Amino acid sequence: MTHQDFLAPLTKEDPCGPDLFDSYDPAFETYLNDAEARLPQSFFRADGSPAFDPASVDPAAEWAAVSALLTRTRDLRLLAAYGQFCALARDLPALADCLDLVAGLLEHYPEQVHPRISEDIIDRTNALELLGSRATVLMPLEFAPLIRDRRLRDISFRRVALARGERAPQPGEETGDAEALVSALRAAENAEAVSACHALLSRMRTAVARIEGQCLANESQPFRPNLEDLTARFDDLLGLIAEARPDLETGAEDPQGDTDEAADAASPPPQAGAAEAAPAPTGRITGMAEARAALGAIEGYFRNHEPSSPSLLLVRQAHQLVGRPLTEALDVLMPEIASRARIDFGADSGFLLGMERMRALSEGGAPDLPDTAPSEPFSVTSRKEAAALMSAIESYYAGAEPSSPVPVLLTRARGYLNQSFAAILTDFLPAPD
DSSP states (O other): OOGGGSSSSSSSOOOOOTTTTTTTTTHHHHHHHHHHSOOSSSSSSSTSBOOGGGOOOOOOHHHHHHHHHHTOBBBBBHHHHHHHHHHHOOOHHHHHHHHHHHHHHHOOTTTTTTTSSSSSSSSHHHHHHHHGGIIIHHHHHHHHHEETTTEEEEEHHHHHHHTSSSSOOOOOOOOOOOOHHHHHHOOOOGHHHHHHHHHHHHHHHHHHHHHHHHHOOOOSSSSOOOOHHHHHHHHHHHHHHHHOOGGTTTTSSTTTGGGHHHHHTTTOOOOOOOOTOOOOOSSSOHHHHHHHHHHHHHHHHHHHHHHTTTHHHHHHHHHHHHTOHHHHHHHHHTTTTTTGGGEEEOTTTTOEEEEHHHHHHHHOOOOOOOOOSSSSSSOOSSSHHHHHHHHHHHHHHHHHOOOOSSSHHHHHHHHHHTOOHHHHHHHOOOOOO
16 A cells, blocks of 8 residues: 555544554554664764664565554554654655655544544644654754765765764764765756755655644644754755755745645545535735735625624734734733743743843834735635635745744634534633533
């Protein structure tokens, strides 16, 4: 079976099957326990030598073990272990397939994929954050060969960083000629390999953005796994290639552009009972000014057509927070406890920034946004169009400004789209404990 085959439901009633972790399934427990024992805790030993031999990993054997379990359950914990082995083996295509499958499962089955988040997000967060582990993913990606040159052999980000003095060499590492390495990436004889590597890295960066976007958009418990370092590592690798081949960056500002067809092919099936499901957005938000204009169009729709919808309040609040500092968002969204917010540097240092100081530091004003309207003004004439445009705005903020509260507000706004007055009352006025 291919990776994409596992996006199909196991059964109509239970598309992701049982939770084999909760049922103490012997085969499931054996694989995860064995994987944990084999995965290194650090990338370098105390003497500076690598703690793990990439040749000791057989990605095909790992996939055989994981895929056998995936035929019984759709579980992100299995893929997190497999993804780490792919990175340790420097197998970038296998890692790309793994990240795509993780993103696809979250898109198809946000509530049903294991570990589920009906009670809390800890288990799912922990599983996803293993994909950003320094020892098993980030450092192996630094050492992974991007191409193999006829004269200079394997060229990695690590070799270039060493040659430029950006990394301290470990025992056995040699510093080479940075310009020669970059020139090899630029060479005509390597053009096809470099283009393929760029496409592969772009695909992985997009998959990570999809994972983060789906977690933020989860209607029951939105959250954001800490994958910033993984995204930054892909940016490092892509930045090196862009330095040698700027032509590959033309039209590639949107990291999802390389996977449009794959995303369309893997779009989630409609969920039972999900009335007025939002279609995929037909366009993308590319800047803060566009986000503000899009929110204005959505607000106008609700104001004119659904003025009683709670979504109007949330969209209007999101509109007002575009370009505003964190302290203002805290004051607006957490009025009773915002004054207690602070940045704490830890008990050892005793340093902290209190809310009053953070407010003072935030007094620089809003960013300068262009006054020009989007080339094609946003038009929202239905609830479906409003939902689709909200999803596009959320995707923009997930990549461009993950610290913004706008996606959280819009996620909640989409959750109210089809609720009745009675359901809204239940949510607004919960029963006393």
